[in-house]
Amino acid sequence: MSEQILPAPTLVWQTLLELGEDELWWHLSISLQRLAWGLLGGVISGVLLGALLGANPRAERLIYPTFAALAQIPTLAWIPLFMLLLGIGEALKLVVLIKAIIVPITVHTLVGVRDIPPRLYEAAAVLRLPPYLRLWRLVIPAALPSFMAGLRLALATGWSSLLAVELLASSEGLGYLMVWGRQLFMLDIVFVCILVIGLLGVALDRGIQFLDQRLVFWPHPATAEFRRHAGGRGWQRLQPWLLPLGLLALWQLSVQLHWVDANILVAPLDVLHTTWLGLLDGSLADAMRRSLGRALGGLLLGGGLGLLLGTLLGLCHPAERLFGPTLSALRQIAIFAWVPLLTAWFGLGEGAKLVFVSLATFFPLLIATQRGIAGLSPQLGEAARVLRLNWRQHLLCLVLPGAAPAIFAGLRLALIFAWLGTIGAEYFMPSDGGIGSLMIGAQQLFRMDQVMAGMLLIGLTGALFNTLGQLIEARATRWRTA
Amino acid sequence: QAVEVPKEIRIAVPDLSAGSQHSGGGVVDVLRTQRIFEQEFAADGITTQWRFFKGAGPVINEAFANGQVDFAYLGDLAAIVGKANGLDTRLLSATARDIKSYLGVVPGSGIKTLADLKGKRVAVFQGTAHQLSFDAALDSQGLKERDLQVINLDFNAATAALAAKQIDATWGTSNLVALQSRGLAELPLSSNDLNGAGSIQQVLVGSGDFVDRHPQLTARLLKAQQKAVQWLRDEGNKPAYVKLIAELASYPSTILQTDLENTSLHALFAPQLDQAFLERLQHKVHLAARQRLIRKGFDVQGWVDDRFLKQALGQQSQ
């Protein structure tokens, strides 16, 4: 491979030394600061939101589909609106970071809180624990393992989003340095950044893991029942529409009352009109088809691999010791930093895009699966051993069903990441049509109606995916609602 | 020569399109719609692969390094950066010169000249041709980036920031005209007003490997390119050209009309690697080195490989 694409280690080392003498540490400190604030904000808000959704089925029905749909819309499309509301200072960067970090935290907290063993929940109810004790003695310890998985992903997501953030009105930070290095085709600088981020990421990741092991010292009880119907019954099925409708009303209102510049926030009707036109002339529909193909293909490939490798690492401790650190280092590396290597290896066509999306969906499922397997009840594990199940039965009767709730949490995230990855791939790689290219093009001319038409479609598909995912989850874990 | 004939010629182009079709602007779109290369090489069983890249510069250089493209139509900085970082590229032809850059300002801000920008917030995408051209523009007025508050924003973010009035001005190309036409920006100044300082040049570069191995093909390519160039340089084709680009790039044709209003297509698309053009390039190299966009400068003369262009132009004049 060409030395420009994959610079020799010695060159990278030399660059590291050079940069290390002056600006590197400065960039690093700024990035760390941003990351810290972003994590703080994202984790706090994610935990609150996740806990609310997890504890309250109605809240989940009301809010989660909208949350998932909004999370799927790439940051890039939000930026004009964010800028209008937040200016271009640190607040904007913080919000963009938080938007990225909140997603894994919310999803994993939601699942953790939702899956509190109902028997313990009842015990707490009967003991009439006051709310703070219920939180402190029941909810937090029970949701902790799941939350930790979310935190590990959030860390990686945080690093990745630094890139996007530091392109926004910033001339400092590791993310900036990395993009700048790539712009100027000095990939040795990019590699130095990757190295620093990777090392720091591993350190932080291992820290979290250590904390996880210290904090979660009890064997996990077998989660059995789960007295909830995710989709709701009867008119409850309509509840997910309430929030979007409310938002729509707010949107229309703010346009009508001129709260927001109509150039930036286009009226809903205009957006619908543009969407309709786009669908009619086939441009939107075609772009959607292409993007959907990439997203689904990547999800299947990356998610499948993540599931497979997660199962392997979860079941086989030597494998975890061998690959764990490397994988957690790789995870921290902003996915965009992969682009040069991916195009080198997989060409300029669909292949590289597929791999790119796969990469985005790989880690959520990897981590979730690993977490799910680590959280298997040791009592049931012993039962399985004593019954001398062979590996296949072990997998089918113990591991997969036991880890299913966690795996589905990973799937929820992977669905979101698949979309984000698709848009990213269309942005960073040779364009070949797709909803992402379309939106970027529209933004070039500041056609916000088209951008928002794209957002609308992505959001709708996201909501659809999400419903589908929940249906599959409900079917696959039928025992919990039976 | 015993070198086997390649199956395909791969040409990289930055995608300027805002729609679902691709557009590289200028000579590229003419070449493509008239299928000039395709016809030229059809007889040899060689296909032509057009590769369009968004956010072009870095990706195309990477593709060069990966041996995934043979030729590229590039803006000056991207080409310079590639060369400066050790890519073996050859400067084969100029494809457009003095492409206008604009200063876009918030309507009613009262900014008329670059000097008015002192202390103001100006968005520039750092590490791109725009930064370089902006620096050149400032340089021509004796200003420095330090004199203003330069904010790093990519094009789309800069557009958004301008619309949201979060910045006072930005430096960019024809997409700013789109903002102007919608009343979101004023364009008080372009590089034309600065005697071309801050304008952007466009070139055709080829990979050294391909050029050395297939000089004949390269020569034929440049010769074929002349067909498009000739069509383009014919002022009578201006409306047709505007229509073509508007269609491919999904730009409103008024934008392009405005952009090209006082521009002579004959001058704009002159392919010659003449002294003036090379000086402009050399100046950019110096500037880039000074701004630390490249590690060290180089001599443009050593980069030029105008054998094929001369051949093409010579044959034509005969």
Add this chain to the structure above:
Amino acid sequence: MNSLISPDASKPFVQLPSIVSFEHVSKRFTVEGGELEAIREFSLDIHEGESIAILGSSGCGKSTLLRLLVGLDREFHGKIHVDGKPIDGIGGECGIVFQEHRLFPWLSVEQNIELGLVNEKLTQAERLHRIDEFIQLVGLDGFQRAYPHQLSGGMAQRVAIARGLVASPRILLLDEPFGALDALTRQQMQEELLAIRTRAGITSLLVTHDVEEAVLLADRVVVMEPRPGRIKRIVTIDLAHPRKRNHQAFQRLREELLFELTSDGHAITHTAAAPVADRQ
């Protein structure tokens, strides 16, 4: 057999107000798409300070009944009143020891027991003293800081008992609390329970499979029949405390109850005759 009295019959408790009353309580579950009638038309008045034992074969709805009373399951037919008011959520009157221990795996023995005290107004010293007292009582001294997964089955159950008893609730529901204990520990626990109950005037509802235990501890024994779970008979135990197991009246009541339990209507029928017939 004057000790066999129909449900509405009288005892000293009749003068006291009824603290718990079940009126025609029925409960259905959905299993495998079909309906399962877990409890049918269960009616019972329990008086303040009274001690009820519930006997019945496995799966006859005993645990379900307790869950209904404590307010964990609100979907049933009929009425349940506590203190004259229909139950409405989980009230403060009832304490329950579940059939499984349900200890919090992340809390030590001490901390688990402490959770039973959260609604008591006590100083820290009193609290510690109470916890310590109950740890002694269930014989787990030395395991204060052990976690549930480090305990044996019986030890975990004893922690759960301590957690349920430590706050002396007005109504105490016990679901086979001594099931996993050896005979000796069991007897000690029974005696402690008796002592606590009389000392604090607690009303109690004890589910058990041990007929002797029922006769030993209860004022009235409710014998249930399975599928659907319903009352078969209510037997009043009018023996003075302390009751002696080898006392004749004790033995007679015990055999009566055993007979009730096994006489008929039992789900598993193929060997149903043996046990009572064997004893003379």
Add this chain to the structure above:
Amino acid sequence: MNSLISPDASKPFVQLPSIVSFEHVSKRFTVEGGELEAIREFSLDIHEGESIAILGSSGCGKSTLLRLLVGLDREFHGKIHVDGKPIDGIGGECGIVFQEHRLFPWLSVEQNIELGLVNEKLTQAERLHRIDEFIQLVGLDGFQRAYPHQLSGGMAQRVAIARGLVASPRILLLDEPFGALDALTRQQMQEELLAIRTRAGITSLLVTHDVEEAVLLADRVVVMEPRPGRIKRIVTIDLAHPRKRNHQAFQRLREELLFELTSDGHAITHTAAAPVADRQ
């Protein structure tokens, strides 16, 4: 008292090869930073086809012993041989019914029981027939497709028993299998167990808290003492089957065992005298 024999004493089993042998087995746990000696110097030979019952107070190491034998815990001192070979991982000889049911929550009753058969070579029809037979046996007809959380405590335990018995392992370990069952169901289960055991010539190790059950089912009863868990006494039950509970020899053995259990060395001492003294 010729029935009280020291551990190495003889019975018909002496001729038969010993299938399980414990030699000076000791086991320690770490609790709260300190060491806990769960088992000390446990030695016992079990002969093919023999049936052993283990009696002992809560926490004296019975479950731990079974875990060691089945190969779930390899960190102990001393030697355990099965078939003359030191245990090495989880062998196919032992089947175990745990103290808690440990059913797979995502599998129906049927599927859970089927897991007990995974290592048997059976046709599908035989398999289904076997499963059905055992579902009948534990009285859960109609609950084939119910999930564990839809069962009552005793029903879940019965499913676990069915899962443990369905494959007729050569050595069967039962950890208080009938703890949560009512008296009648319990007796039926005991009889079924006896029948299966003799039919298939199974060697069994039964942990129980019910002295009567021990006398009813075992050839030898091991009485254990707690803290550290060790053998206090081994009592041989040389009564012919079917044993009658009201038989005199039966009663005598029962009381002997009760005496052994309560005489001294028990962890909870404050009320230790009562039970045996009461019965004349």
